[in-house]
Amino acid sequence: MSFYIYKNSEQTGPFDESFVERELQAGNLSPMDLACIENSGEWSPLATFFPNEAQFQSAVQMTRHAVPKCLCCGAITEWKIEPVFLPRHWVIFIILLCSAGAGLIYLPLIYVIRSNPNSRAKICPACGARNMWTFQY
Numbered sequence: 520m521s522f523y524i525y526k527n528s529e530q531t532g533p534f535d536e537s538f539v540e541r542e543l544q545a546g547n548l549s550p551m552d553l554a555c556i557e558n559s560g561e562w563s564p565l566a567t568f569f570p571n572e573a574q575f576q577s578a579v580q581m582t583r584h585a586v587p588k589c590l591c592c593g594a595i596t597e598w599k600i601e602p603v604f605l606p607r608h609w610v611i612f613i614i615l616l617c618s619a620g621a622g623l624i625y626l627p628l629i630y631v632i633r634s635n636p637n638s639r640a641k642i643c644p645a646c647g648a649r650n651m652w653t654f655q656y
């Protein structure tokens with residue numbers, strides 16, 4: 520069997536069955552991409568032709584999901600993310616402001632760095648531990 524595949528608004532092919540199978544397993548094709556068996560004229564999602572590969576791919580996607588896991592208690596749950604400014608940032612700000620006015624540079628700098636949630640510690644709601652890096656499993 521050869522397949523035509525409709526992807527990115529383009530019809531490509533024909534590809535033989537084993538090629539499509541490999542591309543599905545590699546994740547280059549999605550089970551939802553439309554395919555048509557040569558000369559049949561009927562388009563259906565690839566999942567209907569390759570149910571096993573579609574299952575395989577959804578299993579792979581599940582393991583790739585970013586589920587944060589606490590390094591301290593092992594809880595798998597949504598993180599609370601630290602606020603941008605912690606009390607120690609305000610303390611340093613005030614000290615710098617009083618000494619040389621450098622606090623006016625310090626505070627925007629902290630803001631720029633820490634406005635990205637990835638550079639702030641994640642707090643586990645279960646045990647309160649701070650996790651700088653969240654692990655995926």
Ligand SMILES: [Zn+2]
Pocket residue numbers: 589590591592593594643644645646647648
């Ligand atoms: Zn925890």
